[in-house]
Amino acid sequence: MTRKKQILQTAALLFKERGYSAVTMRDLAAAMDMKAASLYNHISGKQEILATLILEVAHEFTTGMDAVELDDKSAFAKAEQLILLHIKIALEYTNALAVLNTDWMHLEGAAYQEYILLRKTYELDFKKILQSGISTGEFKNISVETMLFNLLSTLRSIYLWIPKKSATEVADLKKELPQILLTGISS
Amino acid sequence: MTRKKQILQTAALLFKERGYSAVTMRDLAAAMDMKAASLYNHISGKQEILATLILEVAHEFTTGMDAVELDDKSAFAKAEQLILLHIKIALEYTNALAVLNTDWMHLEGAAYQEYILLRKTYELDFKKILQSGISTGEFKNISVETMLFNLLSTLRSIYLWIPKKSATEVADLKKELPQILLTGISS
DNA sequence: GTCTATATGTTGATAGAC
DNA sequence: GTCTATCAACATATAGAC
Numbered sequence: 001m002t003r004k005k006q007i008l009q010t011a012a013l014l015f016k017e018r019g020y021s022a023v024t025m026r027d028l029a030a031a032m033d034m035k036a037a038s039l040y041n042h043i044s045g046k047q048e049i050l051a052t053l054i055l056e057v058a059h060e061f062t063t064g065m066d067a068v069e070l071d072d073k074s075a076f077a078k079a080e081q082l083i084l085l086h087i088k089i090a091l092e093y094t095n096a097l098a099v100l101n102t103d104w105m106h107l108e109g110a111a112y113q114e115y116i117l118l119r120k121t122y123e124l125d126f127k128k129i130l131q132s133g134i135s136t137g138e139f140k141n142i143s144v145e146t147m148l149f150n151l152l153s154t155l156r157s158i159y160l161w162i163p164k165k166s167a168t169e170v171a172d173l174k175k176e177l178p179q180i181l182l183t184g185i186s187s
Numbered sequence: 188m189t190r191k192k193q194i195l196q197t198a199a200l201l202f203k204e205r206g207y208s209a210v211t212m213r214d215l216a217a218a219m220d221m222k223a224a225s226l227y228n229h230i231s232g233k234q235e236i237l238a239t240l241i242l243e244v245a246h247e248f249t250t251g252m253d254a255v256e257l258d259d260k261s262a263f264a265k266a267e268q269l270i271l272l273h274i275k276i277a278l279e280y281t282n283a284l285a286v287l288n289t290d291w292m293h294l295e296g297a298a299y300q301e302y303i304l305l306r307k308t309y310e311l312d313f314k315k316i317l318q319s320g321i322s323t324g325e326f327k328n329i330s331v332e333t334m335l336f337n338l339l340s341t342l343r344s345i346y347l348w349i350p351k352k353s354a355t356e357v358a359d360l361k362k363e364l365p366q367i368l369l370t371g372i373s374s
Numbered sequence: 375g376t377c378t379a380t381a382t383g384t385t386g387a388t389a390g391a392c
Numbered sequence: 393g394t395c396t397a398t399c400a401a402c403a404t405a406t407a408g409a410c
Contacts, residue, residue, distance in 0.1 A: 003393085018208075018292065018293075019206055019292075019293075021206055021209040022293065024385065025386060026384085026385085026386095034394070035394070037389095037394080037395070038393065045386070046386070105205065138374065142367060145356075150364070150368065150372075153343075154337050156340075157336070157340035169332075179329070180337050181337065181371070184367075185329060185334055185368075185370075186263070186327070186369050186371070187327050212404060212405080221375090224376080224378080224379095224406080229375090232404075233404070
C-alpha cells in the first residue's frame with residue numbers, strides 16, 4: 001500500500017472517531033508515526049483528504065445504483081439489492097462511509113458541489129424504484145418520502161453497527177435487514 | 188427568555204449545522220451580535236454549552252421511557268409510544284437533538300460519563316420491551332439487536348427530516364412511521 | 375453586561391536542511 | 393521523504409475599564 005493510501009486510511013479512522021474538525025494534522029501525523037510537515041509530501045492538505053475519502057465512497061453508491069437499475073427485476077428485488085449494496089459498502093469502506101455521513105458539510109468548493117449532486121441523484125433514483133413498487137402494488141401506498149426516509153436512515157447507520165459485530169452476525173444482518181426493512185417486525 | 192437560554196439556543200443551531208468543533212466562540216458571539224468575551228458572563232465555557240444541550244435532551248428521553256414503562260400496555264403499544272416520544276422530542280428540541288446525535292463524543296469528564304450511562308440504560312429498557320414483544324408473539328423472532336438497531340437508526344434521524352416538513356407532513360409521519368417501523372412497507 | 379486588550383496555546387501550511 | 397524551524401491566523405479564556 002502506498003504511503004498516501006496509508007494516510008487516507010488512518011485519517012478515515014480518526015475522522016470517524018472524532019470528526020474532521022477535531023482532528024489536527026499533527027494528530028494524523030502522530031498516528032502515522034511521522035511529523036505533520038511530512039504529510040504534505042503525499043497530500044496537498046486536509047481538504048484533499050476529506051474530499052478523496054468522501055467522493056470515493058459516493059461513487060461506489062452511484063456505481064451500485066447504476067447496476068441495480070439495469071437489472072430487469074421487481075421493485076422489491078431492486079430494493080433488496082440496494083439494501084445489500086449498503087451493507088457491502090459499509091463492510092468495505094466502514095471508516096470512509098462514517099466520514100461521508102458525518103463530515104460531508106465540511107467539503108469545500110467543487111468537491112462539495114459534486115457530493116451534493118451525487119447524493120441528490122442517488123436519492124432520486126431510489127425514490128423512482130419505490131414509486132414503481134407502489135404502482136405495481138408490491139409496496140403499501142405510503143408517502144414515498146417517508147418510505148425513503150426510513151430506509152436511508154437505517155442504511156446510513158449500518159457503519160455504526162458493523163464494526164461491533166462478528167462475521168456470523170453480519171450474515172444475520174444480510175438476511176434479516178431486508179426482511180425487517182421491507183416486511184416489518186410484526187408477526 | 189434569559190440571555191443564557193438565547194446563547195444555548197443559538198449554539199444549538201450552529202453546532203447542528205457545522206458541528207461542535209467547527210464552531211468557535213467568536214462565531215457564536217457574532218451570531219448573538221456580541222463579542223466573544225461577553226459570552227463568559229453567562230456561561231463558563233464552550234464545554235458547558237455542549238453538556239447543557241445534550242444532557243437536557245438525554246433526560247427527556249429517560250423521563251419518556253420511564254412513563255412508557257409504567258403503562259400497562261402491550262409491547263406493540265409501548266413501541267408505538269416510544270416512536271411518538273422520539274417524534275415529540277425531535278419537534279421540541281430539534282437542534283439540541285442534532286447536537287446530541289453528532290457531538291456526544293466531544294463531551295468531557297462527568298458529563299460524558301453521565302451521557303453514556305443514560306444512553307446505555309435507555310437502550311437496555313428499549314430492548315426489554317422488544318424482547319417481551321417477541322415472547323408474547325407480537326413481534327417476529329428476529330435478533331433483538333437487529334430490531335433495535337433498525338428502530339433507533341430511524342428514530343435518531345427524525346431530527347434531519349422534521350425541519351424540512353410542514354405541519355401536515357409531520358402529522359403524516361406520526362401516523363405512518365409507527366406503521367412502517369412495526370409492520371413494514373410491503374403489502 | 376458588554377467592551378477592549380491581551381495571555382497562552384494551537385492551527386494548517388511552507389521553507390529549506392539532510 | 394522526513395525532519396526542524398517557523399509563520400500568520402485563530403483558538404479559548406481572563407483582566408479590568410466603563
